[in-house]
Amino acid sequence: MPHATAPIVLASASPRRSELMALAGITCDVVPADICEDPLPGEQPDEHVMRLSREKALAASALTAGRFFVGADTVVVLEERIMGKPVDEEQAREMLESLSGRTHRVITGITVFDRDTETCQTKSVTTQVIFKELSKREIRDYIATGCPMDKAGAYAIQGGAVHFIRSINGSYTNVIGLPMTELYELLQSARALL
Known part of the structure; x- marks a missing residue:
């Protein structure tokens, strides 16, 4: 174990990210960072998630002690349109209908901030996800579980939407919200892990 x-x-309130860190054997404290997550005008999806991951890591560093701070932000992108978390059930339905039978991208920005050296290492990771055709009933039943409401793109691969996904090309843990191989490499590079 590292x-x-x-x-x-870890500058995130996501229990899924904490679980992934634990599965990788990385012990961390959790200090959620509350920042504005709105895209800037003209900002590309990968630029957006990298900026937010940096802002989260830096915001957490202002709230607590520690040396290494991990920030992450994940978006679902369909035809260059960023799909955030749905604000209500109607928006969740619209998102799932638009993803049905199509290929989209899940992009996560990750940052490791080293307080001692005042340096950030940041990268983005992209995974392609192909949905099967979803019936209106499948969408309705999934929304009724409440699961879509705090998820980018209104779904969770590790939850009730696992049967929606025909295939993925790229990091599975990225689709959950934290690309662990790339994060592990950033932590090694920052000398946060031995």
Whole structure:
């Protein structure tokens, strides 16, 4: 198992991200960072998630002690349109209907901020996801579970939408919200893990 050289702080309230860190054997403290997640005018999806991951890591570093801070932000992108978390059931239905039978991208920005050196390492990871055709009943029943309401693109691959996905090309953990191979490499590069 990896050994952290100094406390690692995860700047996320997502239980899925905490679980992925634990599965990788990385102990971390959780300090959610509350920032505005609206895209800037003309901002590309990968630029957007990298910026937000940096802002989250830096915001968490202002809230607590620690040396290494991990920020992450995930979006679902369909035809260059960023799909955030649905605001209500109607928007969740619209999102799922638009993803039905089509290919979209899941993009996560990750940042490791080292407070001692005041440096950020940031990258984005993209996974292609192909949905099967969804029936109106499948969409209705899934929305009734409440699961879509706090998920980018209104679905969770590790939850009740697992049977919606015909195939993925790229990182599975990225679709959950934290590309662990790439994050592990950033933490190694920052000398946060031995």
